[in-house]
Amino acid sequence: MASLAPALEMRGMTKLFAGNTVLNGVSLSAAAGEVCALVGENGAGKSTLMKVLAGVHQPDAGEILLDGQTVRFHRPADALAHGVAMIYQELSLAPHLTVAENIFLGREPISFAPLGIVDRREMNKRAGRMLAGYGFKIDPRAPVSRLSAANRQLVEIARATLEAKRVLVMDEPTSSLTAHETEELFRLIRDLKARGLAIIYISHRLEELKRIADRLTILRDGQVVYAGVWGELSHAEIIRHMAGRELKEIFPARQTQKGAVRLRVEHLTRAGKFADVSFEARAGEVVGIAGLAGAGRTELVEAIFGAVPADSGEIHLDGARLNVRQPDRAVARGLGLLTEDRKRTGLCLNLPLARNLTLANLRALVRGWRLERRREREAAREYIERLHIRPPDPDKTVGRLSGGNQQKVLLARWLFAASQVFLLDEPTRGVDVAARIEIYRAINKLTEAGAAVVMVSSDLPELLGMADRILVMRRGRLVVELDARQTTQEEILRYAAVEEGAQAELEVAVQHFELTSHS
Amino acid sequence: MSDWIKRFLPFVSLLALCVVIAVLEPRFLSAANLASVARQTAVITIIAMGMTLVMVSGGIDLSVGSMMALAGVVGAFALANGAPVVAGVAASVLAGAACGLLNGGAITALRIPPFIVTLGAMGVYRGVALLITDGKAVVGLPPRFGYLAEGNLFGLVPVPLLVVVLVALATQFLLVSTRTGRYCYAIGSNVEAARYAGVRVAHYRIIFFVLLGALTGLAGAIESARLVTGQPTAGEGYELRVIAAVVIGGGSLSGGQGSVAGTIIGALIMGVLANGANLLGISSFTQQIVIGAVIVLAVTFDAFQRRRLETAAL
Numbered sequence: 001m002a003s004l005a006p007a008l009e010m011r012g013m014t015k016l017f018a019g020n021t022v023l024n025g026v027s028l029s030a031a032a033g034e035v036c037a038l039v040g041e042n043g044a045g046k047s048t049l050m051k052v053l054a055g056v057h058q059p060d061a062g063e064i065l066l067d068g069q070t071v072r073f074h075r076p077a078d079a080l081a082h083g084v085a086m087i088y089q090e091l092s093l094a095p096h097l098t099v100a101e102n103i104f105l106g107r108e109p110i111s112f113a114p115l116g117i118v119d120r121r122e123m124n125k126r127a128g129r130m131l132a133g134y135g136f137k138i139d140p141r142a143p144v145s146r147l148s149a150a151n152r153q154l155v156e157i158a159r160a161t162l163e164a165k166r167v168l169v170m171d172e173p174t175s176s177l178t179a180h181e182t183e184e185l186f187r188l189i190r191d192l193k194a195r196g197l198a199i200i201y202i203s204h205r206l207e208e209l210k211r212i213a214d215r216l217t218i219l220r221d222g223q224v225v226y227a228g229v230w231g232e233l234s235h236a237e238i239i240r241h242m243a244g245r246e247l248k249e250i251f252p253a254r255q256t257q258k259g260a261v262r263l264r265v266e267h268l269t270r271a272g273k274f275a276d277v278s279f280e281a282r283a284g285e286v287v288g289i290a291g292l293a294g295a296g297r298t299e300l301v302e303a304i305f306g307a308v309p310a311d312s313g314e315i316h317l318d319g320a321r322l323n324v325r326q327p328d329r330a331v332a333r334g335l336g337l338l339t340e341d342r343k344r345t346g347l348c349l350n351l352p353l354a355r356n357l358t359l360a361n362l363r364a365l366v367r368g369w370r371l372e373r374r375r376e377r378e379a380a381r382e383y384i385e386r387l388h389i390r391p392p393d394p395d396k397t398v399g400r401l402s403g404g405n406q407q408k409v410l411l412a413r414w415l416f417a418a419s420q421v422f423l424l425d426e427p428t429r430g431v432d433v434a435a436r437i438e439i440y441r442a443i444n445k446l447t448e449a450g451a452a453v454v455m456v457s458s459d460l461p462e463l464l465g466m467a468d469r470i471l472v473m474r475r476g477r478l479v480v481e482l483d484a485r486q487t488t489q490e491e492i493l494r495y496a497a498v499e500e501g502a503q504a505e506l507e508v509a510v511q512h513f514e515l516t517s518h519s
Numbered sequence: 520m521s522d523w524i525k526r527f528l529p530f531v532s533l534l535a536l537c538v539v540i541a542v543l544e545p546r547f548l549s550a551a552n553l554a555s556v557a558r559q560t561a562v563i564t565i566i567a568m569g570m571t572l573v574m575v576s577g578g579i580d581l582s583v584g585s586m587m588a589l590a591g592v593v594g595a596f597a598l599a600n601g602a603p604v605v606a607g608v609a610a611s612v613l614a615g616a617a618c619g620l621l622n623g624g625a626i627t628a629l630r631i632p633p634f635i636v637t638l639g640a641m642g643v644y645r646g647v648a649l650l651i652t653d654g655k656a657v658v659g660l661p662p663r664f665g666y667l668a669e670g671n672l673f674g675l676v677p678v679p680l681l682v683v684v685l686v687a688l689a690t691q692f693l694l695v696s697t698r699t700g701r702y703c704y705a706i707g708s709n710v711e712a713a714r715y716a717g718v719r720v721a722h723y724r725i726i727f728f729v730l731l732g733a734l735t736g737l738a739g740a741i742e743s744a745r746l747v748t749g750q751p752t753a754g755e756g757y758e759l760r761v762i763a764a765v766v767i768g769g770g771s772l773s774g775g776q777g778s779v780a781g782t783i784i785g786a787l788i789m790g791v792l793a794n795g796a797n798l799l800g801i802s803s804f805t806q807q808i809v810i811g812a813v814i815v816l817a818v819t820f821d822a823f824q825r826r827r828l829e830t831a832a833l
């Protein structure tokens with residue numbers, strides 16, 4: 001009997017936030033052993049739909065059925081009790097606990113049952129075995145606060161696989177992963193399918209979905225505009241359904257003259273993170289930085305920005321030495337860093353959109369002592385318009401925007417700050433195809449106006465499409481500089497792969513990108 | 520909708536409280552009684568303005584009671600030694616600012632949490648105040664000094680009330696209409712994000728502690744004027760009342776939230792509660808219980824609100 005009903009069915013889900021309809025009669029079903037892809041533009045309601053399923057939000061109408069039985073989840077614990085687990089778009093681990101403690105939170109193995117003493121050794125052992133089994137190279141005893149964004153994501157995934165008995169929701173799980181880890185994740189997903197889990201997978205990367213999805217649901221403005229078997233629609237058709245219009249040229253052409261050197265980095269070193277890194281970026285140029293997770297790319301740009309200073313080496317901005325111990329000096333000199341972790345180092349989540357947008361350049365809004373709030377709102381409106389931030393409300397609490405729209409607010413912050421040298425760390429993380437094009441256009445405008453851009457990205461097609469030169473980092477060192485017009489993904493990956501086991505890693509990675517490259 | 524509740528709940532509570540007390544005891548609404556409420560809450564409200572800055576920026580200062588006593592006796596010494604009234608008040612303000620600088624400096628330079636630093640400072644300032652006065656009240660203040668606490672402008676407006684209004688207007692302007700105010704909220708909301716946006720976090724945090732110190736010094740002068748002596752034991756337990764005023768008014772113990780209007784209402788709620796209890800003949804022991812319960816309620820409400828936002832931000 002049970003096998004006739006789909007593992008999960010959501011019917012007529014409706015959700016309002018402050019009177020705005022975010023979900024409008026959405027239905028979705030997923031069978032055991034299937035991956036159901038959920039796509040849609042930023043703010044379409046994907047995360048909200050899944051948070052309703054996970055018990056985070058209460059629906060205003062609609063019902064949820066598991067194996068044909070109606071269920072109600074009043075809180076996340078209810079959903080977990082029914083074997084429904086979710087990996088959230090924003091990281092949600094406890095930073096002060098270790099990897100193993102996070103994975104087993106609330107489920108710690110106990111020795112001396114009556115006393116309830118946590119058996120740490122057993123816990124570390126099990127966590128270690130589990131991570132290794134998944135192919136994740138993470139120390140179970142490391143505190144989460146020390147992990148890179150990619151490794152934190154992997155820990156979240158590991159934890160969720162323990163909790164998920166029937167349904168596993170993954171909300172943009174690969175947005176901070178590189179090719180290699182994505183490959184491990186896909187292998188894991190295939191295992192989970194075989195175990196009979198129903199998986200709902202949200203992503204903006206269609207190339208990725210192509211490899212794992214069995215079904216497809218497309219949301220637009222809180223409504224289902226398509227539901228069917230994966231493969232019925234071409235990529236172009238999917239994008240058209242999401243956007244509700246035709247989209248052209250992913251990487252808009254750029255006409256720029258390279259000018260003087262704006263940023264020069266010499267022998268920059270930070271113990272254990274990167275060593276002897278030297279490069280320069282000229283006016284009008286986009287310099288890409290590629291590498292696997294843990295190669296030291298984020299640490300490098302954070303050091304240039306002064307957020308976590310380097311131990312030695314020099315940074316020159318427009319020919320003058322920049323001696324930064326704190327970002328304020330760098331910002332004052334026209335440097336901007338779009339951070340990789342928008343929740344931790346990017347946004348003041350409980351403050352309004354406009355205040356987050358103007359934070360790095362309030363000087364421009366001050367006359368005498370007074371901050372001109374009218375001009376602030378005008379400025380916010382301008383950037384909301386330019387980057388299509390939705391909803392277009394300067395007073396909206398930024399933590400309540402969808403993930404992709406939060407990312408756009410962060411980019412807008414540095415555009416508003418009129419920075420001259422941009423360090424962009426995964427600038428299109430979680431951003432939909434249409435908005436991506438807006439961001440690429442914005443980058444092109446910047447370089448045309450004489451700015452220099454350093455772009456760290458794990459999205460190789462993006463690097464190839466946007467950068468002039470691509471620097472490849474491997475284990476904290478710059479190993480090669482490639483001309484973006486001449487190189488290929490395979491070549492980049494060959495340099496990025498770590499020496500030992502390089503061949504195997506290369507093979508999966510190359511295979512991944514052969515399948516996923518833009519056609 | 521819940522934002523709306525959060526905004527107006529303190530105000531509605533204050534109104535309800537006033538109505539209840541006025542019905543039970545009509546004398547509550549007499550001009551003389553209202554003036555005395557204003558005088559009684561002035562000291563707490565002035566310090567609470569500074570505390571709003573510190574708490575919105577994510578800090579806390581437990582030493583304000585002791586600091587007020589120390590600043591009060593410093594000013595009293597100056598006055599007892601023949602300094603003009605203005606100089607005496609200035610001495611208190613400067614002494615408070617110096618204490619604030621010490622607190623803020625220690626917190627940012629040594630990277631110790633404000634809670635710990637100011638808990639220590641609470642003992643230190645009280646000790647210094649007792650030491651320099653030998654534990655005795657500083658007497659011999661000029662009678663004119665009393666005007667600061669007991670005087671009426673145009674024979675109508677209590678002087679402390681006027682000071683409160685001026686301080687509140689200045690704090691409101693600072694918090695809402697200046698860069699410093701913006702940074703205050705940003706630092707309290709997410710200190711790392713503020714730092715990555717180029718905000719000089721340490722610099723501003725020190726400024727907020729210094730401003731709190733200066734206002735505490737001013738409050739100390741008013742308290743001395745009220746007592747017509749410099750009391751080294753003044754202000755005991757004030758830190759709790761001040762922090763309660765901020766929290767009742769919508770300030771958050773974890774920063775990023777709070778407002779001048781809210782804090783004033785919070786201070787008034789506490790003042791009216793105390794005054795009403797006195798009028799109704801409720802013992803001061805019971806009053807303490809009630810005030811404690813109100814604080815816990817306000818904090819619970821704040822925690823509840825925050826959980827909602829965190830869910831939204833997942």
Ligand SMILES: Nc1ncnc2c1ncn2[C@@H]1O[C@H](COP(=O)(O)OP(=O)(O)OP(=O)(O)O)[C@@H](O)[C@H]1O
Binds near residue numbers: 402
């Ligand atoms: N807690 C909330 N309060 C108010 N509005 C909200 C809240 N959460 C989400 N929204 C709004 O609901 C809409 C849908 O958001 P949601 O996060 O579901 O989008 P999404 O499809 O996941 O987008 P993205 O691809 O950017 O992650 C957005 O307009 C967002 O601003």
Ligand SMILES: [Mg+2]
Binds near residue numbers: 048089171
């Ligand atoms: Mg989302």
